[in-house]
Amino acid sequence: MPFLALANIKKSFGQTQVVHDFNMAIEKGEFISFLGPSGCGKTTILRMIAGFEQPSGGTIHINGKDQTRLKPNQRNIGMVFQAYALFPNMTVFDNVAFGLKVAGQPKAEIETRVKEMLKLIHLEHLADRYPYQMSGGQQQRVALARALAPKPQVLLLDEPLSALDAKIRVSLREEIRQIQRQLGITTVFVTHDQEEALSISDRIVVMNAGRADQIGTPSDIYNRPTTRFVASFVGTLNIIEATIVDPAAGTVMIGDQTIALRESIADKTGGETISLALRPEAGSLSESAKGDTALTGKVVSANFLGSVVRTRIAVGKNTVSFDMFNSPDLVMPAPDEVVTLRFSAGDLLVIRD
Amino acid sequence: MKMSKFFAWLAIAVGVTYFFVPLLGTFEFSLRMRRGEYSLDAYGSVFSDVQFQQTFGFSMLMALFTIAFGMLLVVPTAYWVRLRLPQMRPFVEFVTLMPLVIPAIVIVFGYLRLYNSSSYIPFTGSTFGTNILLVMSYITLSLPYMYRSVDTAMRTIDVRTLTEAAEILGAKWPTILFKCIFPNVMSGVLSGAFITFAIVIGEFTMAALLNRPAFGPYLQLVGANKAYEPSALAIIAFAITWLSMGLIQLVSRFGKLTQSRP
Ligand SMILES: Nc1ncnc2c1ncn2[C@@H]1O[C@H](COP(=O)(O)OP(=O)(O)OP(=O)(O)O)[C@@H](O)[C@H]1O
Numbered sequence: 117m118p119f120l121a122l123a124n125i126k127k128s129f130g131q132t133q134v135v136h137d138f139n140m141a142i143e144k145g146e147f148i149s150f151l152g153p154s155g156c157g158k159t160t161i162l163r164m165i166a167g168f169e170q171p172s173g174g175t176i177h178i179n180g181k182d183q184t185r186l187k188p189n190q191r192n193i194g195m196v197f198q199a200y201a202l203f204p205n206m207t208v209f210d211n212v213a214f215g216l217k218v219a220g221q222p223k224a225e226i227e228t229r230v231k232e233m234l235k236l237i238h239l240e241h242l243a244d245r246y247p248y249q250m251s252g253g254q255q256q257r258v259a260l261a262r263a264l265a266p267k268p269q270v271l272l273l274d275e276p277l278s279a280l281d282a283k284i285r286v287s288l289r290e291e292i293r294q295i296q297r298q299l300g301i302t303t304v305f306v307t308h309d310q311e312e313a314l315s316i317s318d319r320i321v322v323m324n325a326g327r328a329d330q331i332g333t334p335s336d337i338y339n340r341p342t343t344r345f346v347a348s349f350v351g352t353l354n355i356i357e358a359t360i361v362d363p364a365a366g367t368v369m370i371g372d373q374t375i376a377l378r379e380s381i382a383d384k385t386g387g388e389t390i391s392l393a394l395r396p397e398a399g400s401l402s403e404s405a406k407g408d409t410a411l412t413g414k415v416v417s418a419n420f421l422g423s424v425v426r427t428r429i430a431v432g433k434n435t436v437s438f439d440m441f442n443s444p445d446l447v448m449p450a451p452d453e454v455v456t457l458r459f460s461a462g463d464l465l466v467i468r469d
Numbered sequence: 470m471k472m473s474k475f476f477a478w479l480a481i482a483v484g485v486t487y488f489f490v491p492l493l494g495t496f497e498f499s500l501r502m503r504r505g506e507y508s509l510d511a512y513g514s515v516f517s518d519v520q521f522q523q524t525f526g527f528s529m530l531m532a533l534f535t536i537a538f539g540m541l542l543v544v545p546t547a548y549w550v551r552l553r554l555p556q557m558r559p560f561v562e563f564v565t566l567m568p569l570v571i572p573a574i575v576i577v578f579g580y581l582r583l584y585n586s587s588s589y590i591p592f593t594g595s596t597f598g599t600n601i602l603l604v605m606s607y608i609t610l611s612l613p614y615m616y617r618s619v620d621t622a623m624r625t626i627d628v629r630t631l632t633e634a635a636e637i638l639g640a641k642w643p644t645i646l647f648k649c650i651f652p653n654v655m656s657g658v659l660s661g662a663f664i665t666f667a668i669v670i671g672e673f674t675m676a677a678l679l680n681r682p683a684f685g686p687y688l689q690l691v692g693a694n695k696a697y698e699p700s701a702l703a704i705i706a707f708a709i710t711w712l713s714m715g716l717i718q719l720v721s722r723f724g725k726l727t728q729s730r731p
């Protein structure tokens with residue numbers, strides 16, 4: 117039995133169903149991210165785990181106990197909100213102590229626990245500050261300490277970093293992950309930032325329109341997307357339309373060029389159109405590049421992005437982007453130049469929706 | 470540019486003259502009780518009047534009860550409307566604005582019909598009952614101001630998320646209301662309280678028709694029978710109102726200072 121189990125969760129607001137048969141089994145101590153575009157139902161599922169919304173169908177179990185009908189204050193869950201939601205009238209200390217006071221713990225124990233929590237987030241010296249006297253990053257760390265102080269069974273975070281600026285976002289997400297590992301707390305983290313999800317999760321749930329499209333490790337999700345949506349949402353994957361020439365030999369035609377796939381397409385028929393995915397870092401222009409496959413096309417644009425140069429070339433009706441690492445002797449491809457992109461056939465994935 | 474500035478100053482000057490000249494005149498007159506020189510005799514006479522002390526004390530007490538019970542009614546209502554019934558807000562706002570539209574005299578005649586000593590709920594049958602009725606009528610009168618100021622204060626905090634944050638930490642609703650919401654709308658509660666205080670202290674119609682010894686009817690009585698004291702009383706009443714206003718300013722500035730940054 118998984119630690120946190122969501123079974124056939126459905127949710128409708130009035131006539132519109134926003135979550136469809138959502139299933140998820142989360143092990144104790146796992147760090148799970150819900151990744152998906154705006155409005156796909158991430159927050160709604162999180163709020164159902166917390167008890168703020170009642171599922172229209174399905175069950176939620178934590179540690180073997182049915183939580184589906186429990187009120188939020190009976191669930192022992194920690195939650196961090198996007199807008200911090202610290203109590204403005206309380207000091208940092210009192211904010212962190214709130215859950216412990218509500219639980220009626222003795223004063224001495226509260227004091228010890230709060231100090232321990234403040235140490236964990238490196239804010240011992242700000243215990244007497246009020247929320248309005250602190251930066252957003254500091255406030256969010258206090259919110260994390262407040263959520264963790266009562267030793268919750270599960271920690272929920274709803275886009276906790278999206279109100280912060282880029283630098284703090286990166287350092288704080290690492291801090292959250294490190295604290296999560298240290299405490300071994302089962303965590304669900306909601307984000308629409310794929311880099312965030314890829315960098316800190318044990319497993320990612322890619323959501324699309326109220327459904328889980330794919331559940332897997334960051335490397336699974338990135339390297340082996342199973343649906344077109346996952347392929348296009350995670351990373352900047354190229355989707356290339358190809359026409360099957362010979363299913364048995366695995367050859368397809370892109371524009372007027374024929375190439376052979378490594379993946380079997382024997383189940384398809386000749387003349388059928390299929391979608392192939394190619395990661396932008398898989399290709400290279402260099403003559404010496406390894407790779408058994410080549411596509412020739414005209415350069416549409418070449419953009420200098422700092423550590424990489426992103427080039428887009430037109431192959432038939434497709435535009436294919438690929439990245440080259442920047443180096444001082446790199447020659448930027450010129451627009452309209454005809455170039456040959458080399459890559460391994462194994463990097464071309466067949467998308468089966 | 471220059472011209473518009475000139476007219477702006479002119480408008481202010483006219484306004485100031487309009488408001489302050491009568492006030493200055495009243496003040497000057499209130500100092501002339503002693504023949505031939507300025508003195509505070511009229512104020513002395515007012516403050517030493519037993520009736521002044523009694524009626525003022527009575528109105529103060531009524532004001533305190535009005536504020537206490539009014540806020541117990543208004544804060545949870547405003548909270549609940551914001552949290553659970555946002556679609557009811559226009560309706561609730563309309564209801565709280567009614568007392569501004571319906572004249573006090575209509576309300577009090579309604580009361581006398583409904584609660585007279587031969588009715589099912591004979592509030593006016595006893596002094597205590599009448600006092601309760603008076604407090605309730607004051608709550609009605611100050612409802613627009615109390616509700617507005619509390620609701621405005623609630624707008625500055627995210628009531629919903631704070632409630633959820635408290636809830637998920639295990640809090641039940643009395644804790645949420647009194648520890649997490651109430652302290653954060655204190656500035657609104659206080660400004661509502663001061664306006665209410667100013668209204669109740671000067672209110673005439675309700676107290677007179679319910680025949681209670683309040684400050685408003687006393688003002689009227691003195692005004693009809695004495696020469697210099699009414700002016701002194703008017704100045705005192707103004708001072709009380711201004712003090713309330715000043716306190717509102719102070720409270721709201723303090724409130725702004727402690728708000729959390731977004
Ligand atoms: N209380 C509600 N009443 C009606 N519809 C709602 C309610 N809450 C959410 N929805 C709808 O449910 C859908 C999913 O919303 P949800 O907030 O879960 O999205 P999300 O994935 O968290 O998006 P975002 O990344 O923008 O936060 C949206 O279409 C939204 O309009």
Ligand SMILES: [Mg+2]
Pocket residue numbers: 158159160274
């Ligand atoms: Mg959301």
